[in-house]
Amino acid sequence: AQRVTQPEKLLSVFKGAPVELKCNYSYSGSPELFWYVQYSRQRLQLLLRHISRESIKGFTADLNKGETSFHLKKPFAQEEDSAMYYCALSAYSGAGSYQLTFGKGTKLSVIP
Amino acid sequence: NAGVTQTPKFQVLKTGQSMTLQCAQDMNHEYMSWYRQDPGMGLRLIHYSVGAGITDQGEVPNGYNVSRSTTEDFPLRLLSAAPSQTSVYFCASGRTPVGPQHFGDGTRLSIL
Numbered sequence: 001a002q003r004v005t006q007p008e009k010l011l012s013v014f015k016g017a018p019v020e021l022k023c024n025y026s027y028s029g030s031p032e033l034f035w036y037v038q039y040s041r042q043r044l045q046l047l048l049r050h051i052s053r054e055s056i057k058g059f060t061a062d063l064n065k066g067e068t069s070f071h072l073k074k075p076f077a078q079e080e081d082s083a084m085y086y087c088a089l090s091a092y093s094g095a096g097s098y099q100l101t102f103g104k105g106t107k108l109s110v111i112p
Numbered sequence: 113n114a115g116v117t118q119t120p121k122f123q124v125l126k127t128g129q130s131m132t133l134q135c136a137q138d139m140n141h142e143y144m145s146w147y148r149q150d151p152g153m154g155l156r157l158i159h160y161s162v163g164a165g166i167t168d169q170g171e172v173p174n175g176y177n178v179s180r181s182t183t184e185d186f187p188l189r190l191l192s193a194a195p196s197q198t199s200v201y202f203c204a205s206g207r208t209p210v211g212p213q214h215f216g217d218g219t220r221l222s223i224l
Binding site for chain 1: 145147152153154155156157160162168170171202204208209210211212213214215216217218
């Protein structure tokens with residue numbers, strides 16, 4: 001079974017400091033990995049997917065298959081980045097079905 | 113486009129009552145799913161559907177029923193509400209289960 005681990009429940013950084021939100025996954029095949037973000041009182045929205053290899057709002061994430069990681073990074077944190085971040089893995093779960101599995105989330109707090 | 117619409121936004125139930133959480137999407141997505149979000153637990157998959165007439169269980173299906181009679185609608189039924197089902201419920205849809213998912217605003221459910 002697939003598993004997603006986000007080791008930090010809360011991460012506090014100062015404005016302008018670099019940010020790294022950690023995500024490790026467990027899956028024997030080739031996963032599809034995503035980062036979703038939930039701003040206060042808003043719905044979850046897709047931030048990044050590994051397959052697109054793009055930068056959104058200054059965030060990037062690189063899939064490291066050797067370390068089974070998909071860490072989210074931003075060189076300079078902004079106050080508006082404060083939110084809940086979820087790493088998610090979409091993978092085949094058997095019997096012709098796929099499941100999207102979420103980590104428990106990391107709350108990022110950017111201190112002015 | 114409304115995207116994914118969930119109703120109601122808030123609901124308070126007594127133990128043993130039943131109710132249906134509504135979810136509708138206007139993007140013609142085949143894949144729809146229900147999650148519950150609990151503090152420290154992230155999002156956990158309750159049920160999902162890969163198309164009209166097809167549903168399957170996720171990680172935490174007990175106490176919930178779903179049906180998918182149309183592409184647009186995917187209601188979640190609580191058969192006999194229990195305090196352990198107090199949570200925030202999110203509905204999501206996507207073209208495929210492995211691609212980006214679009215989420216609704218959520219339903220905050222309290223069971224007394």
